Amino acid sequence: MSAHPPAIRVSKLGYVGFETPDVDRLVEYYTTVLDFTAVDTAPEGAFLTTGTDHHCVVVTRGDARGRAVVGYEIWEDLDSAQQRLKEAGYETERRSDIGPGTSDVLVLEEPATGTPLHLMTSQDPSGVEGYPPLRPTKLGHVAAYTSALNPMQAFYQDLLGFKWSDTVGDFFVFLRCNADHHAANFMASTKYQGMHHIAYEMRDPNHLIAMLDHLAKNGYRLHWGPGRHGPGHNLFTYHRDPDGHVIELFTQIDVVHDEAKGYWEPRPWHEEYPMYPKTWQVDLATVNQWGPIDPPSLDH
Structure with missing residues (x-):
């Protein structure tokens, strides 16, 4: 190259x-x-x-x-x-x-x-107007496994202009392309390949709860969450779609309003003030501040 x-x-x-x-x-x-x-x-x-x-x-x-x-x-x-x-x-x-x-x-x-x-550069408009009560606000991020984490991170940062947000240990990196904490994240793995999970954003905790009740009525049960991640600090829930893919519904993800300052907009649940991008230790609080851990979440 x-x-x-x-x-x-x-x-x-x-x-x-x-x-x-x-x-x-x-x-x-x-x-x-x-x-x-x-x-x-x-x-x-x-x-x-x-x-x-x-x-x-x-x-x-x-x-x-x-x-x-x-x-x-x-x-x-x-x-x-x-x-x-x-x-x-x-x-x-x-x-x-x-x-x-x-x-x-x-x-x-x-x-x-x-x-x-x-x-x-853009998509055509959908013609859809308004937001029904349950619908997620947007596609939030896409996570995948990779056998070459460092080259993947370099590709996204050097070629596509992404910025580094956080890393867990030496194997899970979070990258952003705008104010949101991450649009892409990658886990190093020689065991798995392909998609890790896909995430859709909900407006706030009440919106998330309403959707979880709707999921339950339709026979979809959570396999992890609700909880709060360390990196990104988003409230999260995980369930599986009909094909078995892991789908995250989240809200309250970290945002950076001023790239020159370089820190996340302060939130009461942050561990540090101000909170900067960092490398997190591999522990329970990093994966879920509230406690319960999903066993496959750090399996790579």
Whole structure:
């Protein structure tokens, strides 16, 4: 690889893709249980949204696989981004046939995992107005396993302009592309590969509780939480979708309003004042300040 040119600046997480052997079942989960809107559907897949963007979840037919694709919006034009990636030694493809709502997309492979990454300047509007009482506000972050943590972190920071937020031990890193604590996080693993979990944001604790009651009525039980993480300090709950993928619903995640100051907006539950990005010890309080630990959560 040649020396990296200035980073492309990702502005936000756009969407995540799932492959599933039962499209109807997964679409029903998203529309009936999580209260998303299906903007575009077909026998082989669907595009679903929580709000004004055309979609934040893509469902396609295939073997059960989470994080089959990840889409990011970027600040600059795609011509400039494509040139920067070429100079850095990465192959890209310009596509106009990715799907509805995204007519111009730059595609490249994520190192180590080979996951397709889609870069775009924006999506078409979904036409969906307002927020029903239960629906999550947005796709919050996407977590994955990687066999090459340091190169993955360097790729996201040096090429895509992400900033480091926190690390747990030497194996779990959190990266942000805007004010939110993380949009992408990666766990080093030689045992697992693929998706770790996908997270959707709720407005506040009451909104989260309402959704948990709705999950229970539809037969979905939590396998971890409620609790509060150390890194990010978000309230969290975890359950599994119909294909067994881990889905996090969260609220109250840390935000940084002033990058020049570099610390998180103060919250009463912070351990330090001000609270800066740091490397956390591997202990129970890091994983969950409130106590109970999910055994697989640090299994890598």
